[in-house]
Amino acid sequence: MKAEIITIGTEILIxxxxxxxxxxxxxxxxxxxxxxxxxxxLRDDFNELVEQINESINRSDLVFLCGGLGPTEDDLxxxxxxxxxxKEIVIDPNEYDHLxxxxxxxxxxxxxxxxxxxxxxxxxKILHNDWGIAxxxxxxxxxxxxxxxxxxxxxxxxxVTKYLAGNIGEKNDxxxxxxxxxxxxxxxxxxxxxxxxxxDSEISINTFAHFSxxxxxxxxxxxDKSSLKIKMDNIIxxxxxxxxxxxxxxxxxxxxxxxxxxLIEKDLKIxxxxxxxxGLLTSKITAIPNASKILKxxxxxxxxxxxxxxLNVSNDTLIEYGAVSSNTAVEMxxxxxxxGDCDIAISLTxxxxxxxxxQEIGKTFICFNYGNKLEVKECDFKGDRREIQERASKYVIxxxxxxxx
Amino acid sequence: MKAEIITIGTEILIxxxxxxxxxxxxxxxxxxxxxxxxxxxLRDDFNELVEQINESINRSDLVFLCGGLGPTEDDLxxxxxxxxxxKEIVIDPNEYDHLxxxxxxxxxxxxxxxxxxxxxxxxxKILHNDWGIAxxxxxxxxxxxxxxxxxxxxxxxxxVTKYLAGNIGEKNDxxxxxxxxxxxxxxxxxxxxxxxxxxDSEISINTFAHFSxxxxxxxxxxxDKSSLKIKMDNIIxxxxxxxxxxxxxxxxxxxxxxxxxxLIEKDLKIxxxxxxxxGLLTSKITAIPNASKILKxxxxxxxxxxxxxxLNVSNDTLIEYGAVSSNTAVEMxxxxxxxGDCDIAISLTxxxxxxxxxQEIGKTFICFNYGNKLEVKECDFKGDRREIQERASKYVIxxxxxxxx
Numbered sequence: 006m007k008a009e010i011i012t013i014g015t016e017i018l019i020x021x022x023x024x025x026x027x028x029x030x031x032x033x034x035x036x037x038x039x040x041x042x043x044x045x046x047l048r049d050d051f052n053e054l055v056e057q058i059n060e061s062i063n064r065s066d067l068v069f070l071c072g073g074l075g076p077t078e079d080d081l082x083x084x085x086x087x088x089x090x091x092k093e094i095v096i097d098p099n100e101y102d103h104l105x106x107x108x109x110x111x112x113x114x115x116x117x118x119x120x121x122x123x124x125x126x127x128x129x130k131i132l133h134n135d136w137g138i139a140x141x142x143x144x145x146x147x148x149x150x151x152x153x154x155x156x157x158x159x160x161x162x163x164x165v166t167k168y169l170a171g172n173i174g175e176k177n178d179x180x181x182x183x184x185x186x187x188x189x190x191x192x193x194x195x196x197x198x199x200x201x202x203x204x205d206s207e208i209s210i211n212t213f214a215h216f217s218x219x220x221x222x223x224x225x226x227x228x229d230k231s232s233l234k235i236k237m238d239n240i241i242x243x244x245x246x247x248x249x250x251x252x253x254x255x256x257x258x259x260x261x262x263x264x265x266x267x268l269i270e271k272d273l274k275i276x277x278x279x280x281x282x283x284g285l286l287t288s289k290i291t292a293i294p295n296a297s298k299i300l301k302x303x304x305x306x307x308x309x310x311x312x313x314x315x316l317n318v319s320n321d322t323l324i325e326y327g328a329v330s331s332n333t334a335v336e337m338x339x340x341x342x343x344x345g346d347c348d349i350a351i352s353l354t355x356x357x358x359x360x361x362x363x364q365e366i367g368k369t370f371i372c373f374n375y376g377n378k379l380e381v382k383e384c385d386f387k388g389d390r391r392e393i394q395e396r397a398s399k400y401v402i403x404x405x406x407x408x409x410x
Numbered sequence: 411m412k413a414e415i416i417t418i419g420t421e422i423l424i425x426x427x428x429x430x431x432x433x434x435x436x437x438x439x440x441x442x443x444x445x446x447x448x449x450x451x452l453r454d455d456f457n458e459l460v461e462q463i464n465e466s467i468n469r470s471d472l473v474f475l476c477g478g479l480g481p482t483e484d485d486l487x488x489x490x491x492x493x494x495x496x497k498e499i500v501i502d503p504n505e506y507d508h509l510x511x512x513x514x515x516x517x518x519x520x521x522x523x524x525x526x527x528x529x530x531x532x533x534x535k536i537l538h539n540d541w542g543i544a545x546x547x548x549x550x551x552x553x554x555x556x557x558x559x560x561x562x563x564x565x566x567x568x569x570v571t572k573y574l575a576g577n578i579g580e581k582n583d584x585x586x587x588x589x590x591x592x593x594x595x596x597x598x599x600x601x602x603x604x605x606x607x608x609x610d611s612e613i614s615i616n617t618f619a620h621f622s623x624x625x626x627x628x629x630x631x632x633x634d635k636s637s638l639k640i641k642m643d644n645i646i647x648x649x650x651x652x653x654x655x656x657x658x659x660x661x662x663x664x665x666x667x668x669x670x671x672x673l674i675e676k677d678l679k680i681x682x683x684x685x686x687x688x689g690l691l692t693s694k695i696t697a698i699p700n701a702s703k704i705l706k707x708x709x710x711x712x713x714x715x716x717x718x719x720x721l722n723v724s725n726d727t728l729i730e731y732g733a734v735s736s737n738t739a740v741e742m743x744x745x746x747x748x749x750g751d752c753d754i755a756i757s758l759t760x761x762x763x764x765x766x767x768x769q770e771i772g773k774t775f776i777c778f779n780y781g782n783k784l785e786v787k788e789c790d791f792k793g794d795r796r797e798i799q800e801r802a803s804k805y806v807i808x809x810x811x812x813x814x815x
Contacts, residue, residue, distance in 0.1 A: 018446045020437025021618045021627075023428050027451075032425025041423045042458065046432075046449040053447070213426045222426075283696025284689035287710050291688025292796050294764050302716035304709060305692050311707035311751065346716065359699050391697050 006173070007065045008034055009043035011057060013073035013082050014156055017046045026071050026154075026161050033169055038179030038226050039067065049073050054085035058151075062089070066149055067173060072156025074139035076118040082153065083124060090146050093127040100125065100133075100140050107138055126153075132168045136160040143172050150174065178230040180237050184221040184244055185254040185263075187403040191219045197247060203240050207233065210240070218253075218260055218403070253406040260402045261289045267409055268299040275405075276347035277303040278316055278337045280328070281355035281369055286398040301346040306337070316340030316352075327363040329354050331370045331381050338372035338379065349405070350374040353397055357390045369397050373404070411578070412470045413439055414448035416462060418478035418487050419561055422451045431476050431559075431566050438574055443584030443631050444472065454478050459490035463556075467494065471554055472578060477561025479544040481523040487558065488529060495551050498532040505530065505538075505545050512543055531558075537573045541565040548577050555579065583635040585642050589649055590659040590668075591624040592808040599624045602652060608645050612638065615645070623665055623808070658811040665807045666694045672814055673704040680810075681752035682708040683721055683742045685733070686760035686774055691803040706751040711742070721745030721757075732768040734759050736775045736786050743777035743784065754810070755779040758802055762795045774802050778809070 010030050016022045027044045034041050042065060047053050054073075061068045073082030087094050101123040108115040122139045125131055132141030137160040142153040150173070154161050186194055191214035198221065204210055207227040213220045223240055225233040245252060254263040268275055277287050287303040290296050304315050309328055312318040317340035318333055326332040337352035355369030356362065367387060373380040382404070386396040415435050421427045432449045439446050447470060452458050459478075466473045478487030492499050506528040513520040527544045530536055537546030542565040547558040555578070559566050591599055596619035603626065609615055612632040618625045628645055630638040650657060659668040673680055682692050692708040695701050709720050714733055717723040722745035723738055731737040742757035760774030761767065772792060778785040787809070791801040 015616075016618065017433070018436055018449060019440040019616075020433045020435070020446075021616075021625075023430065023433050024449070025428065028422070028425045028428050030425070031423055035424040041425075042452065044423060044429070044449075044451040047447065211420075211424075211426075213421065220426075279689075282693070283701065283705075284684075284692035284708060284710070285696070287689035288687070288693050288799075291690070291710070291712065292799065294795060296688065297712050300688075300710075301713035302709070302711055302720060303689060304707070305689070305696070305705075306707055307696065307702050308706035308751070314749075315707065344719075346713070390699060394693075394697065 006039050006067065008039045008041050008067040008069065009045065009061050009065045010034075010041060010069045010071065011061060012044070012046045012071045012156070013049055013054065014046075015048055018048060025158055026156065029158070029162055030069060030071065030154075030165055030169075033165055034067075034173075035224075036181055037170060037173065038224075039173060049079045049081050051081050051085055051088075054081060055088055058086055058089045062146065062149055062151065067152070068149070069152045069154065071154045071161060074122065074153060074155045076116065076121050076138075078118075080121070083126065086144065086151060086153065087126050090126070090144065090151075092144070094124050095127050096120070096123050097125045097131060097140070100131065103133070103140075104138060129153075130172070132164060132172075134160055134164060135167075136163050141168060143168075178227060178233055180225040180230075180233050182223045182237060182241060183256050184223070184241070184248070184252050185257060185260070186219040186221060186248055186251050187253050187260060188251045188407050189219060189248065190214075194219045194221065194248075198244070201243060201247060203243055205236070208236055208240060218399075220257060221248075250407060250410045253403075253410060260399070260406060262293050264402050264406055265290060265293040265296055265299060267406065269295060271409065273349060273409075274299055274301060274347040275349045275351070276300065276341055276344070277401075278341040278350070278352040279303065279305050280307060280312070280337075281353050281357050282394045282398050283307065283357075285394050286353065286401055289398055289402065302344070304341065312337060317343070329356050329364045329368060329370065331372075331383060334370035334372040334381060335379060338374035342374045342376070348376065351401055351405075353401065355384075355386075355393070355397060357393050359390055367393050369393075371397070371401060371404075373408075411444050411472065413444045413446050413472040413474065414450065414466050414470045415439075415446060415474045415476065416466060417449070417451045417476045417561070418454060418459065419451075420453050423453055430563055431561065434563070434567055435474060435476065435559075435570055435574075438570055439472075439578075440629075441586055442575060442578065443629075444578060454484045454486050456486050456490055456493075459486060460493055463491055463494045467551065467554055467556065472557070473554070474557045474559065476559045476566060479527065479558060479560045481521065481526050481543075483523075485526070488531065491549065491556060491558065492531050495531070495549065495556075497549070499529050500532050501525070501528050502530045502536060502545070505536065508538070508545075509543060534558075535577070537569060537577075539565055539569060540572075541568050546573065548573075583632060583638060585630040585635075585638050587628045587642060587646060588661050589626040589628070589646070589653070589657050590662060590665070591626060591653055591656050592658050592665060593656045593812050594624060594653065595619070596624045599626065599653075603649070606648060606652060608648055610641070613641060613645060623804075625662060655812060655815045658808075658815060665804070665811060667698050669807050669811055670695060670698040670701055670704060672811065674700060676814065678754060678814075679704055679706060679752040680754045680756070681705065681746055681749070682806075683746040683755070683757040684708065684710050685712060685717070685742075686758050686762050687799050687803050688712065688762075690799045691758065691806055694803055694807065707749070709746065717742060722748070734761050734769045734773060734775065736777075736788060739775035739777040739786060740784060743779035747779045747781070753781065756806055756810075758806065760789075760791075760798070760802060762798050764795055772798050774798075776802070776806060776809075778813075 129142040129144045139155040306312045318336040342350035356364045358366035371382045386393045534547040534549045544560040711717045723741040747755035763771035776787045791798045
């Protein structure tokens with residue numbers, strides 16, 4: 006089954022926003038075994054819209070029109086589709102009531118224009134919008150389906166989640182599994198998978214790099230679900246044999262989430278003394294629900310004075326070896342551990358740039374203090390300031406996942 | 411001048427990555443006054459590529475083909491373009507030498523396939539790639555231009571930056587200015603601008619929301635640069651009169667960057683005691699070069715114990731009013747200020763969710779301690795955990811910009 010996604014609006018074309026709707030819908034469709042052949046972004050221009058919708062309906066089974074359902078005269082998606090399909094546009098009484106109720110609820114006067122948002126294509130299936138005003142629609146036409154979804158991601162994403170699977174119709178059976186790998190780069194992962202010779206006509210395996218993590222995505226597609234299931238299980242067990250502990254999670258649990266869950270499971274508390282990463286590492290952990298179960302405090306000791314005062318690093322060490330040194334990292338991690346808030350204390354000190362002072366840009370010392378056992382890592386991270394901070398933070402998370410798994 | 415951007419590769423169509431190249435190039439083209447009418451993503455499929463390139467060349471002046479220049483047999487962009495234009499593909503001797511030198515330098519054996527990356531379309535203008543292997547190209551055809559750029563953003567972005575402006579040819583004069591606003595929402599900003607009645611046929615003004623900030627983008631386009639300049643200056647002064655201090659920066663300096671620069675200029679040090687934001691706020695500041703000049707230390711006091719030990723919050727306050735309370739925020743900010751590392755101490759305590767404990771999710775108390783003067787804000791931030799943390803962090807930055815500007 007072939008699909009294409011048309012996003013409508015100027016913001017994407019002038020580069021003001023990223024096309025997150027296109028990505029979101031592509032991912033959901035892929036997970037349902039639908040092949041997205043085209044993503045197209047264009048403006049609210051009636052003629053261009055008509056031309057594009059025509060072309061897309063001709064070559065694809067499912068066409069998604071995203072955006073351009075707002076109240077203004079610039080919002081032409083519905084009109085262009087009605088023109089192409091030669092259908093009438095009517096006011097839907099339920100959607101009209103919803104509109105009135107919506108404006109009553111937020112105690113704002115409805116403008117004349119808003120009534121446009123109760124207009125629907127005659128005989129379409131209406132997808133009610135619980136997150137905003139403009140309804141979505143599914144219009145059938147010559148064995149094909151055209152979907153309309155409102156553009157704001159806050160409405161678009163929950164509507165796609167709610168309505169997509171139930172409305173795209175018959176398709177092949179499909180099974181999808183993602184295995185998430187740390188500690189092996191994407192190229193090496195792909196190489197090792199290729200050497201296993203496990204793909205067949207019903208199975209495709211792709212790898213994707215997400216910073217220091219690699220996603221192995223296995224898609225099994227065919228007529229017979231039970232035979233697909235056997236093949237899939239077999240491949241997963243081969244991949245686990247190949248990558249072992251480097252597989253830290255399944256189905257795109259992020260590495261911070263996996264780490265928080267692992268620490269909760271093992272009842273271990275963690276704490277960070279961040280210099281180079283300046284809070285970024287702790288923020289990756291605290292972004293995860295229940296982080297407060299495994300993190301009680303962290304310290305961003307940016308200055309030498311803070312390292313001395315808060316972490317008991319000795320002034321002599323800072324003078325003799327510098328703030329960016331293995332010795333300083335060790336004393337930071339020791340001082341942090343002594344505070345008694347954690348089972349694992351981790352310190353990071355390094356040179357984030359853009360102007361180097363003591364060391365080369367990217368040089369970073371990380372000390373993992375597991376109580377009586379210290380482990381120091383000297384790393385050279387590449388990139389600009391933000392990337393170095395990002396890579397250093399991800400390194401610590403990956404390292405802990407490998408260590409504790 | 412009309413342009414369209416074609417990005418080639420499966421990753422975007424299965425939703426594995428966002429189309430950042432499309433956005434990057436759109437923005438650069440808009441800044442040069444070129445109208446991007448279409449962004450199209452498709453797979454490495456020879457026939458689909460040929461069809462799309464044909465269509466795009468017919469309707470646009472500039473066509474950008476991004477990606478599909480790699481070494482494998484799947485990389486078909488160049489072949490499809492050569493087919494459409496009926497041109498030969500040849501090995502470029504300079505690019506061949508570059509390839510050999512590249513592999514020598516990284517001490518890796520070049521595979522047979524890599525030679526494909528020295529293939530170029532005959533008589534094209536070669537855009538040498540200093541950031542990778544595959545060169546870019548500009549091919550002229552019937553008064554139109556087709557650009558080829560390699561897909562990896564690490565190569566794509568610097569190449570676009572280096573080669574775009576010099577190769578797109580004649581165009582109208584254009585002036586662009588962005589004013590960045592905090593403290594006024596996008597809808598209100600747009601409304602106030604509309605009421606000023608300052609647009610004319612040569613001037614367009616658009617607003618874009620970036621979280622709590624609003625960008626006002628003014629584009630002046632016409633034949634006479636000096637008259638455009640006068641119009642532009644006039645509009646900017648009207649907008650400054652309308653929005654005053656709410657304009658915190660120009661040309662998309664981010665709000666953390668503006669704040670760091672402002673604090674450096676005023677020689678003020680800042681420090682954060684973060685509970686709800688868990689390091690995110692400090693990380694926004696430390697991501698900016700020279701942050702170490704204005705931030706010496708921050709504390710992520712997630713637990714009650716840490717609030718007591720590190721910030722001297724009284725146990726009685728925590729028991730009587732709760733950790734998420736104005737009283738606790740005040741004591742945190744007082745304790746932080748007493749440490750002596752800053753001129754402005756800011757504390758945040760709140761309920762990030764997903765499960766509420768003391769207060770409703772989103773409820774946040776923020777205390778700004780400017781030495782002898784305290785200011786407490788009670789906020790209700792909307793969204794999920796990450797959004798609440800994001801909004802709280804941005805709120806503090808915006809508030810400080812308005813206060814200190």
